[in-house]
Amino acid sequence: MSLFDPALMDEATRAIAAVHRRPISLRRSEVTSSEGVLRGAKLSALIDGLPAETAISVATLLAPDAVETSARTFLRAPLQIFARMDVLAGGDGKPDSNVAALQQLSRVIVSGTDFLPGVVHVSVLSSGSFGPRTGIIARAASRLAAVATGFDPRGLTVPEVYLHRHRAEYLALGADSLNFQLRAFIAGAAEAESIARLAT
Template sequence: MTIPVRPGAGRPGTRPAAADPLAALLDLPGVRDAAEGARAGIDRLLRHRLMRNRSAEVSTESALRGARASAALEGVDVPLADLRAGQVDDPVVQGSLRTSVALGSMMETWSRAPGQVLARLHVLAAADLADRAGLGRPGAHAGPRLAGLFSLVTGESSVPAVVLAAVVHGELAAIAPFGTADGVVARAAARLTGITRGLDPKAVSVPEVGFAELGREEYARALAGYASGQPEGVAGWLVHCCRATEHGALEGLAIAEALLRG
């Protein structure tokens, strides 16, 4: 994808300010409204009374449900009760669970060393799927595009966090840097972006469930639109991610209400 850039503005005789490479995404059809809807959904979740002193319980359950949904998007759908009981040994599910559980330990590193975190995510996601020598090592084809993505992750942007997370998700899924477990890694990195950029700092929503609820076919179709690089395809993907985020907020609310009922 070639991210549209709006030229920087400056006074005559001064050096223009650096343009935000993502700013023009908000002008694509439907994106601004969808981002605002996603933000509102997460804010409703964060205002839930359980978040004052029991958010860690919601976050733990969110990680479990997110791992299950991410594996389901890879075609491996298992009962949540079985996963909770430790009765699932499928390598895709286990890899998804490992990445989901480990996100908390990567929060401080992601915004300054995304390459390091991405390698770690792949080691966790693909430990039982790929040769050990290839774990955490992006293919040569991914180099230039990954460098561009890392600059977005480590840089500043005025766009809502949900939009940046969608770009991270779309880029990693489109690049497929590792050749195994790339979808799991992409969703984990996107969630990490939302957490660290203030969208969901308590990690209590479940965006992976949102994607799963919208359907694997729609997910694949939206991602293909993003990969095309065409403005309408990119817009469709960003809107899709925002809708999934809203659904994920509702899943977080369901978790909170279930915990309140005991």
């Protein structure tokens, strides 16, 4: 996994901060975040060719009334969140394979690292631990990590827009994967801006 470009990180941070400063985001963030979570879930399902209901079910952990609790649990007991996401996606809550990779990732999450949303996303996706449900779980967990670490504290961005638009490149996950994730968050902030404009 490559290191990320600091310039891209700065661009992503500024873009996300800007949408969080919009009056609608300050007054009624639950409206814009709900729409962003729903759009993201539908696109997440399309990426893997799974029913939208599967991703929407997982995304309930990202809903405005649940995301703060989910985020706190994620930082102290990430395996518990992965298991819950798997159940919501139709699994039995146990990894199909590569348990060691998830355990190692869990230690990284608890101890902390730079750009945790990208690290979580790439690590879960590359592990394939949840079979066909892995992608949906990876994307939801990345969003949750973004909230938990304050990268996107209200969960407004919709990175799935970029991931769906560049699906083939995304699924290949080349050496530039963390920078790819940052580009997704930059595009996701632009999508959040469009949601904010419509909600105003």
